[in-house]
Amino acid sequence: MQHNVNWLQALLVLSLSVTLGWTVEVQRPRGVPLTKRQFYDEAKPFTCLDGSRTIPFDRVNDDYCDCKDGSDEPGTAACPNGSFHCTNAGYRPTFIPSSRINDGICDCCDGTDEYNSGASCQNTCKELGRKEREALQKLAEITKEGFLLKQQLIEEAKKGQQEKQSRLSELQDSRKGHEDKVEALRTVKETAEQPEKEAKERHLKAWEEHKAALRLEKEKAKMAEVFLELDDNADGFVDVSELQTHQELDPDGDGTLTDTEAQGLLGGAHKVDSTEFMNMWSNMKEKYVSEVCPPTPSSDLDKDPDSVYPEDDLDEDAAGEDDEDDDDDDDRDDDDDKVISPLQVLEKLSVCERERWCLLCNAALLPFSFRALEKEISFDFGPSSEFAYLYSQCYELTTNEYIYRLCPFNRVSQKPKYGGSETSLGSWGSWSGPEDNKYSVMKYEHGMGCWQGPNRSTTVKLTCGKETAVVSTSEPSRCEYLMEFTTPAVCLEPPNIDTQVHDEF
């Protein structure tokens, strides 16, 4: 009756297996790996490998599924959960789901899965094996060289780190001195304040008026100064491009002052004259950093209404910042929230004021570098700081439409090749590789928002390479970008190099 199943009775096949260079002929049912050969003894009834039942051996590979685990049909497609073993001599042996047996598609490189489908499969194992060996060899070379480079990176990072550490501790030392100085100032102030207090209150109103007038006058003067400063081409107008030389004015804080943003600051105009500028000045004075520091003698401090009682303002603001940014500055002395670090004091000041303070205090102490240093040291540059070299670097890839820019530990952006504004694809988020390989993936988050969608974000996959480069970008899901990045820093120690094994994680 079983007209169509005679071929299926071809129970046993001859398999070639390359083991230790010897060619061995091993008889076993179709689809069974050598390792399981002992379970398929044609002299005995067959027990399903899950032990669920025992069937006559002629029901093995008879194209009907008897075992729940599919083990009676290793060589046919009868069982939904079975698997077929391809020997793939010359290449890698592998298992395929039994549903791929005789489905007309060559899955095993030795073609053994298509024994009755009419598909003519070439044996491509040797070719694949050769290619794989070549690829492996190439990879090994890259890994080897990459690993050497990585060692250098680690060395450099060590040195760099030491330098930074010592610099930081220098700074920290002098910080102590500053705290003392600030404390001294405070004491001076308080002492001075005590007898003046009553008089001060009496004159407070008049003082406020006077201060406002002074401030306005100063404001105007400063504004005029700024206008001249900004008007680079001296045409009597400040325009968008001139404004863009002052990136600190960026309203959304993404680090870029775009055309639109600049225009916004100019009240929507492309350029403004000095009168119009006066109206716009309030939009930017908070952030504006002068290009030059007017030579101000320290005695002038007293005349500056903003500086007469600097301690008052600083006190409040600094305390406010303390509340908001609690977790930003890990290195800060957190013992007492009321204590204002000199760093905070300094940061509240404009560059010029800061310079004056620095004159007053210690010119060597530049809080920007202090802060930057703190920040840099706080990054996780990998177990051996091998990623430190990427810090403050940027890497670009140009595609048909866009230029993609990856600045590791900072940001990812995209800019149309032929003009147009830059789009943030995310700022540094975290290392987010799998648990056992955390440093293989970087995540950049909170980029520019998408229409009706999420904020843009970018996943950067790191692979071992001699070069440090962005090799591809894609957008697998809308506004979720994927970048492939090669760097020696992720190259693993080649297995054949006999050196001490570094457990990286």
Added chain:
Amino acid sequence: MGALSLGWFALCLGVAVAVDRGNFKTCEQSAFCKRQRAMKAGQSPYRALLDTLELSDSRVTLQLINDNNKVHLLLELYRLQGNMTRVKINELKPLKPRFEVPDVLIADPPTEPLSVVSRDENGVVLSLGDEARRLIVSAQPFRLDIVEGPQVLLSLNSRGLLAFEHLRPRKDTSTFGKLFSLNSLPMSAHQAPDGGSEDDNQPGLWEETFKSHTDSKPNGPTSISLDFSLPGVEHVYGIPEHADNLKLKSTDGGDPYRLYNLDVFQYELYNPMALYGAVPVLLSHNAQRTMGIFWFNAAETWVDISSNTTVFGKMLDYVQGASETPQTDIRWISESGIIDVFIMLGPKPADVFTQYASLTGTQSFPPLSALAYHQCRWNYNDQEDVRAVNQGFDEHDIPCDFIWLDIEHTDGKRYFTWDPSKFPKPLEMLQDLTDKRRKMVAIVDPHIKVDSGYKIHSELRSKNLYVKNKDGADYEGWCWPGNAGYPDFIRPDTRAWWASMFAYDQYEGSTENLYTWNDMNEPSVFNGPEVTMHKDAVHGAWEHRDLHNLYGFYVQMATAEGLIQRSEGKERPFVLTRAFFAGSQRYGAVWTGDNAAEWDHLKISIPMCLNLNLVGISFCGADVGGFFKSPSTELLVRWYQAGAYQPFFRAHAHMDTPRREPWLFGPENTALIREAILQRYALLPYWYQLFYHAYLTGQPIMRPLWVEYPGDASTFAMDDQYLLGRDLLVHPVTEEGARGITAYLPGQGEVWYDVHTFQKHNGAQNLYIPVTISSIPVFQHGGSIIPKKLRIRRSSSCMENDPYTFIVALSPQRTAEGELYIDDGHTFSYRTEKKFIHRRLTFANNTLTSRNLALDSQFSTPSWIERVVILGAQKPNKVTLRMADGAESSLDFEFDTAMSVLTLRKPGMNVGADWSILLQ
């Protein structure tokens, strides 16, 4: 991709999260609907001029007169073969011809002779056949009644809402008015045809403005309306497409159901707003009779439905009884064309389907693979992405037959082209899919980018095949490519040319495993009125207004023809369309458009597809997962489970949503989705047989329960469960966090078997079934045999020669029957060379028999029978297989006593053979 590609979307359609109702007209905002609806039921001004009656072999004609304006109409009555009546009303002498819908009917419906039974000054009684079925024409007011014996089945103009706005010259002094000599005005038309006073200054007659769009109406008012009363009817269905329940609701106090093919951005549920397609067919049903009304008009149409009670029988002496009965009143209003109605008299649901199929044809028989799983997304980004998705299915061992490409695959939205950087080597990509025995669908929309360097555009322009605007220039509107022209698909030469564009040497990068998707064919015009084409656009002699609802029908027709022609008539086409009309079933599949990833949208997919199935369009599905927004994994899993049991099974997603290929939600969800898809593949032999049956007979594939249980009133409004064919009852889970559902199992004295557990349940009961996330309740009818293939592979093609398993579910009488259909799965050879297997499987007297249903057919398959599972069986002593030549063999079997399931092991005979299996 920047945000730029969405610019048009945002600009034209707004960024609202739900439909912007303000973009679409209400009846009040549609001048003719407002005019017509303002008419109240009452005395009709129309009178039948009985002395003009002419009787020929095929029809009766007589004139109607509107006593208010003396305009004459011509009434034509036909008795059609198969228990149908056709009623046509046109102007006796229109100023110019009025539009009659071409190409939708498959043939001139064959007529049967009408005879006059009696006539007097009050009316004429015509015979509609032997069964005391009569068509009664009452003269004043004009009215038609179809009666059977003492019963009035349906009445026309019983509420006096017949209104026929005759063509007239414009009477004002505008430029257009001057075209006509005022002296040639026919009659003194002081009264409107609807009986009201005619006022040509009434707004909306000769011009109408909606939002920023002005519709010039060179022909003036042309609308038509007619009412139908269905005594004894409380349930009516059909007139898709609306996002509403199966049972149509009363429109009293709200807007009528609207039929006007529109691209509705983020449509809302449970309202009568128009959507992408229109089939003006309404079905009525009560326990005694099912009927249908096919309002054969392709212009903008509104349908009012109201539930009433009526005292019937007073009007006519021989109509018995005067008791109050429920009644449903229907009123159709269309903007132009003629009144042309097919009344399908049933009486059984199956009869109505047969009747309607005899008019507009049956479901096209698709390639088998089109019934399998489709993976779509707007958009698979590039060839590499397609490769990865294709590989993803293999890696996760999930079957898939089709990968789809949306508009981004083209070179700047120029259809028939490929983006040179993202899809530089389409032939290579298609070969990759062929290597896995998979296929692809690429989108081809009907809006054509105006670009002199684009072959499709320049040919359309040079051949002068574009739709024209009212001033005679090529009509242009904005759509995906920017400025676009719209081929005039109403012209046969346009369709022939369009079809020729699918030839392999014309459509570069196409191969035989590339099929087509027609989207935006309402047509969608971003900057047009109601996001569609201006009604005063011109198609040759006709205005777009006359045939709007036909545009999408023709696009799909021409595309399907193109796919047939490219294979020299050998291969079956597969074309998905969003817009449709009556008859669209002949050209492929339909989906419910741009739905959303919400539980209610999953729920509504059932009634939406059921109503489409009732009016001939069986090949229906909804975007699995929901197009807009992102589904929760639970919703996604439930949608896969539901979609696996709907005819067209395709996952699709908007480009702004996160990726959602089946393996992206963790191993557990991947396994659940995989299992849902596997269930679909296992049932492909049943699906295929159902489609063959639908193609052959016009019976729907997805059926409301009342179709099979017409006397069971508890099923009449049911739309949370349905039957697939006759034998599978499906109750999708559409509630978040559901722990159980209550399914209604119909059929007194019948049984149903849970397909997952084989548990037997009695019919005619509400059954509470606990559910887990692993599957949805599906039941097989006791008395049925369903063919399956349990070796699920990469694609349906890979399973072509695999063996079959028959699931025999015994009735309480220990009988069962089913059918099996097999052919090559993709060519027309089943039709042209009768190369197919069609068999009936019967279980009776403890014997399962396979019998050939098509003796003149011939097809051979290597497929054999690997297993027979008999549900509700007793343990036999012996099982014997007997072949046609008398050879007998004994079969191994297993019996599960707990579930009464008998499994016959490996009978092994070829599935095309004659055989019987005897249980002893």
